[in-house]
Amino acid sequence: xxxxxxxxxxxxxxxxxSSVCAPHTSTQRRHAAHFxxxxxxxxSQYGPTxxxxxxxxxxxxLDNTLASDPTAVIFGEDVAFGGVFxxxxxxxxxxxxxxxxxTPLCEQGIVGFGIGLAVAGATAIxxxxxxxxxxxxxxxxxxxxxxxxxxxxxxxxxGNLTIRAPWGCVGHGALxxxxxxxxxxxxxxxxxxxxxxxxxxxxxxLLSCIIDKNPCIFFEPKILYRAAVEQVPMESYQIPLSQxxxxxxxxxxxxxxxxxQVHVMREVAAMAQEKLGVSCEVIDLRTIQPWDIETxxxxxxxxxxxxxxHEAPVTGGFAAEISSTVQEECFLNLEAPIxxxxxxxxxxxxxxxxxxxxxxxxxxxxxxRMINY
Amino acid sequence: MSSFTWDYCAKSACARSxxxxxxxxxxxxxxxxxxxxxxxxFCTIHSWAARSSLADWSLLGVRLLRRPRxxxxxxxxxxxxxQQQPFDSLxxxxxxxxxxxxxxxxxxxxxxxVISGIPVYRVMDRxxxxxxxxxxxxxxxxxxxxxxxxxxxxxxxxRILYESQRQGRISFYMTNYGEEGTHVGSxxxxxxxxxxxxxxxxxxxxxxxxxxxxxxxxxxxxxxxxLGKGRQMPVHYGSKDLNFVTISSPLATQIxxxxxxxxxxxxxxxxxxxxxxxxxxxxxxxxxHAGFNFAxxxxxxxxxxxxxxxxxxSTPTDEQYRGDGIAAxxxxxxxxxxxxxxxxxxxVYNATKEARRRAIAENQPFLIEAMTYRIGHHSTSDDSSxxxxxxxxxxxxxxxxxxxxxxxxxxxxxxxxxxEERAWRKxxxxxxxxxxxxxxKRQKPHxxxxxxxxxxxxxxxxxxxxxxxxxxxxxxxxHYPLDHYEK
Numbered sequence: 001x002x003x004x005x006x007x008x009x010x011x012x013x014x015x016x017x018s019s020v021c022a023p024h025t026s027t028q029r030r031h032a033a034h035f036x037x038x039x040x041x042x043x044s045q046y047g048p049t050x051x052x053x054x055x056x057x058x059x060x061x062l063d064n065t066l067a068s069d070p071t072a073v074i075f076g077e078d079v080a081f082g083g084v085f086x087x088x089x090x091x092x093x094x095x096x097x098x099x100x101x102x103t104p105l106c107e108q109g110i111v112g113f114g115i116g117l118a119v120a121g122a123t124a125i126x127x128x129x130x131x132x133x134x135x136x137x138x139x140x141x142x143x144x145x146x147x148x149x150x151x152x153x154x155x156x157x158x159g160n161l162t163i164r165a166p167w168g169c170v171g172h173g174a175l176x177x178x179x180x181x182x183x184x185x186x187x188x189x190x191x192x193x194x195x196x197x198x199x200x201x202x203x204x205x206l207l208s209c210i211i212d213k214n215p216c217i218f219f220e221p222k223i224l225y226r227a228a229v230e231q232v233p234m235e236s237y238q239i240p241l242s243q244x245x246x247x248x249x250x251x252x253x254x255x256x257x258x259x260x261q262v263h264v265m266r267e268v269a270a271m272a273q274e275k276l277g278v279s280c281e282v283i284d285l286r287t288i289q290p291w292d293i294e295t296x297x298x299x300x301x302x303x304x305x306x307x308x309x310h311e312a313p314v315t316g317g318f319a320a321e322i323s324s325t326v327q328e329e330c331f332l333n334l335e336a337p338i339x340x341x342x343x344x345x346x347x348x349x350x351x352x353x354x355x356x357x358x359x360x361x362x363x364x365x366x367x368x369r370m371i372n373y
Numbered sequence: 374m375s376s377f378t379w380d381y382c383a384k385s386a387c388a389r390s391x392x393x394x395x396x397x398x399x400x401x402x403x404x405x406x407x408x409x410x411x412x413x414x415f416c417t418i419h420s421w422a423a424r425s426s427l428a429d430w431s432l433l434g435v436r437l438l439r440r441p442r443x444x445x446x447x448x449x450x451x452x453x454x455x456q457q458q459p460f461d462s463l464x465x466x467x468x469x470x471x472x473x474x475x476x477x478x479x480x481x482x483x484x485x486x487v488i489s490g491i492p493v494y495r496v497m498d499r500x501x502x503x504x505x506x507x508x509x510x511x512x513x514x515x516x517x518x519x520x521x522x523x524x525x526x527x528x529x530x531x532r533i534l535y536e537s538q539r540q541g542r543i544s545f546y547m548t549n550y551g552e553e554g555t556h557v558g559s560x561x562x563x564x565x566x567x568x569x570x571x572x573x574x575x576x577x578x579x580x581x582x583x584x585x586x587x588x589x590x591x592x593x594x595x596x597x598x599x600l601g602k603g604r605q606m607p608v609h610y611g612s613k614d615l616n617f618v619t620i621s622s623p624l625a626t627q628i629x630x631x632x633x634x635x636x637x638x639x640x641x642x643x644x645x646x647x648x649x650x651x652x653x654x655x656x657x658x659x660x661x662h663a664g665f666n667f668a669x670x671x672x673x674x675x676x677x678x679x680x681x682x683x684x685x686x687s688t689p690t691d692e693q694y695r696g697d698g699i700a701a702x703x704x705x706x707x708x709x710x711x712x713x714x715x716x717x718x719x720x721v722y723n724a725t726k727e728a729r730r731r732a733i734a735e736n737q738p739f740l741i742e743a744m745t746y747r748i749g750h751h752s753t754s755d756d757s758s759x760x761x762x763x764x765x766x767x768x769x770x771x772x773x774x775x776x777x778x779x780x781x782x783x784x785x786x787x788x789x790x791x792x793e794e795r796a797w798r799k800x801x802x803x804x805x806x807x808x809x810x811x812x813x814k815r816q817k818p819h820x821x822x823x824x825x826x827x828x829x830x831x832x833x834x835x836x837x838x839x840x841x842x843x844x845x846x847x848x849x850x851x852h853y854p855l856d857h858y859e860k
Contacts, residue, residue, distance in 0.1 A: 101671070108659055113663075149826045152601060153604065156613065293833070
């Protein structure tokens with residue numbers, strides 16, 4: 001575990017995507033990240049801001065929550081010393097060991113315990129160390145958390161539960177440190193799934209998840225923990241759930257993604273404009289479930305083309321659900337079949353990651369084909 | 374299969390020196406070490422072994438529990454971890470952070486002891502006679518009569534609802550025959566504010582707390598009065614007012630949840646405890662291990678109450694575990710544990726009462742394994758004659774039943790007799806039948822309730838699905854039983 005942490009911490013210091021580090025010896029350097037993070041304009045409506053990366057913006061959200069909600073507790077593996085991704089640094093000292101504490105190494109226990117806390121009225125923020133390890137808790141999430149309110153006739157609920165987990169590819173994570181499992185949970189009514197693209201988004205969306213009266217899973221793109229740096233408001237603020245955001249308006253094709261892949265799509269949009277003269281509308285879905293069907297369909301009605309992209313394997317991935325709904329709603333508006341550029345139907349490979357991921361070249365090529373359909 | 378009633382005299386059983394709880398061969402003993410109140414002592418294996426005359430006692434815990442473990446009777450705040458001794462490289466003691474123990478220089482595997490395992494605490498014998506008067510909780514007459522009436526009312530309701538499933542009136546039912554003592558004894562030892570997490574065979578706890586017959590029936594019939602809004606199969610009861618968390622079908626999922634709830638309640642400082650019921654089969658689930666470990670490690674005020682009734686559907690205990698039942702697992706987690714005679718309502722009461730007092734005072738979990746026997750089938754979908762003998766079942770029904778044992782106790786004191794029995798039998802049956810007839814006539818809930826409460830607010834996509842269902846029903850209504858549902 002410690003070795004994995006060290007490797008992951010080194011990932012953030014790689015060179016940016018537009019240059020490849022010149023090898024000094026005959027051995028190959030590890031590749032740089034497949035995108036460049038562009039910080040967004042400083043938000044002015046939420047008060048004074050501070051420079052934070054993504055893990056610091058998470059810490060800030062948790063700090064705000066612990067300060068304002070005396071019932072709030074944070075727990076999981078290794079959260080006490082600050083967490084393997086440093087998301088909880090300083091919180092135990094500040095708020096006490098009964099509020100920020102380690103649990104035994106047991107994900108089904110972590111989520112079950114979190115559900116119980118929430119049922120008893122406390123605000124429960126559970127950390128799963130990697131989204132890849134969420135599966136022992138699948139029964140508790142799907143059979144219990146998601147169904148608590150419905151099956152009890154609204155006598156009981158675990159709306160005060162939020163589960164956080166690092167998510168997505170990181171350059172070298174391989175099978176068990178790179179997964180994006182949102183599709184497994186999207187199939188389960190009763191939970192919300194939220195994935196931010198940046199520090200400002202992460203803090204606002206996480207605070208919305210914590211306040212939301214439904215159990216939420218908040219996936220944090222680990223490759224952005226250090227790489228994404230922005231001016232983030234220090235006070236508490238919320239970004240609404242189930243609202244997609246149009247980042248860039250366009251007329252020829254809609255590019256839809258979430259998390260890290262939004263940055264890839266932004267670069268694809270720039271490439272498409274420059275090389276093909278194609279005007280792309282870029283949308284960040286933000287909430288996977290329940291998702292903002294209206295915004296996406298409105299965009300597709302305008303552009304006539306939809307490209308959805310995610311790292312998770314293409315079969316049964318969430319792009320399939322979006323594709324199906326959009327073709328039902330917007331069939332006559334489509335100029336080309338809806339295209340998905342996703343991971344292959346394999347486990348997430350180690351050394352083959354550069355070939356596996358839906359990078360900007362694959363997406364650019366898909367745009368070209370769709371425009372020429 | 375004959376219906377099991379409580380009205381059988383149990384005079385003929387000769388007292389056996391060995392208890393015959395399925396799967397656990399152990400010697401019946403009463404534990405008479407006193408601390409407070411009802412003189413019930415929860416033993417660490419170490420202290421029990423010290424008193425035991427069994428020379429071959431060598432349960433797992435003995436060697437491991439030679440660590441210096443303070444067990445003050447008074448409140449214990451967040452105590453430091455046991456292994457934080459100052460690091461001393463010169464000492465000839467093990468310095469490992471993971472365990473506090475001595476060195477040993479000869480190879481010997483610790484023998485798990487299942488031949489004479491953890492003894493079974495009881496207050497009454499099988500004829501309802503108090504064995505050790507100092508253990509008699511000496512509850513007032515009204516309280517004991519209430520125990521009896523609640524157990525028998527449950528039994529009556531079970532018989533009528535089981536029959537109603539057989540007649541096609543409800544879809545499914547699970548009876549509680551033989552386990553009424555575990556429900557009433559434990560429920561009586563709790564405060565009404567204590568939070569209850571159950572598995573599915575704890576209806577007596579809810580009944581004891583005052584859940585009305587009409588609401589039991591409403592849930593089984595899934596009619597408009599069901600607090601659960603008709604969404605779950607019968608016997609999946611829940612009550613916010615009575616602090617009984619709604620039952621769910623997946624087994625053992627409630628165990629780590631109970632630990633979390635207890636942690637929240639500990640932080641509230643309201644002198645409440647959480648109790649978590651489960652069967653010996655569910656105790657095999659990973660969630661049980663998770664829940665025990667979390668509760669002990671995070672110091673939660675929680676009572677784990679295991680109903681060991683001998684069977685998980687058709688699986689007997691010797692196919693469920695190889696160790697000494699569930700109580701023997703407690704010390705492995707650092708948890709105080711006890712095994713009780715679940716068919717002795719006073720033993721259950723005493724153990725739960727003491728566990729409650731100490732769980733709150735000391736912020737630690739307690740494990741009670743209540744030995745009992747599942748007299749009925751697993752459910753209406755089961756015919757247990759396929760895997761056990763009628764003789765075995767009859768023994769428990771006739772010779773060792775919580776209801777008849779309590780009745781003997783009451784009649785010996787002149788608190789109950791033939792006349793009271795006849796009158797109560799008639800009245801309880803009347804109460805149940807009237808509730809039953811009322812429930813039968815009620816309509817089913819409005820079909821809109823199919824769609825609500827998935828989230829707190831209804832998402833637009835679900836609104837659309839609801840509208841599409843109604844559009845469909847408008848056109849094809851004759852194929853749907855809409856007349857039975859609220860308009």
